[in-house]
Amino acid sequence: MRKINLVIFLIAACLTTSSYSFAQKNDKRTGYLKDSATQMPIVLASVTNLNTKVTVMTSSAGKFLIAVKPKDILSFAAVGYYFDTLTVTSTNSNDSLPVFLKPLGAYLGNVTVSSKGLNRYQQDSIERRKQFLQGIANYMIPTVSAANSGAGIALNIDRFSRHEKNKRRAYAFYECNENEAYINYRFTPELVASLTGFKEDTLQEFMQTYRPSATWLRSNLNKEDLIYYINAQLKNYKPTRNEVR
Secondary structure (H helix, E strand, O other): OOOHHHHOOOHHHHOOOOOOOOOOOOEEEEEEEEEOOOOOEOOOOEEEEOOOOEEEEOOOOOEEEEEEOOOOEEEEEOOOEOOEEEEOOOOOOOOOEEEEEOEOOOOOOOOOOOOOOOOHHHHHHHHHHHHHHOOOOOOOOOOEEEOOOOOOEEEOHHHHOHHHHHHHHHHHHHHHHHHHHHHHHHOOHHHHHHHHOOOHHHHHHHHHHOOOOHHHHHHOOOHHHHHHHHHHHHHHOOOOOOOOO
């Protein structure tokens, strides 16, 4: 895993979408997402361009295709894995992007159990947060606090220091990835395939096209809501030839 201090200067892209000149071309790049321990492909994981906010899914071979330009930041999230990022240094379409994600410890699959009463996503999230906090202090200076005199409140000037700004950006970056992980946990290939009958490329295309937002999922917590959503999108879906093989 890359150290958090190496990404701190890159993560501002998660906060606002960069403005793109019409004269600046975004070229599509391919890449492969694999398990760092087994070298096996990670199927139907999410790959997000943090600059454009576009998310694509990996294929059955772990392959992805996404539009990028130099200095764009790609973020990778999959159930049972730590987060990671990659900064695009060129748009040479002949060079594929090899990416390896580190699996979380004691990963048991997408199940809903635990001796502590936590579901799989909650357990994974706790472990990822522990790893994240190893690279950044688990403390954020509040904007206001009790005045030293005890009368009223005082403004914390330190909150506006470069260190605190970078820390807040790091937390925002982390939350962006957690949203992607939550979508992956709820919007699973197993559920979508069981309702649609789709496989491989068609399943990937459908999930990529109709990927729900984390906000919608957190407002619709019942499985029935998600089933209704998938069936509703299925009525509008017209398969096309998938470019990622």
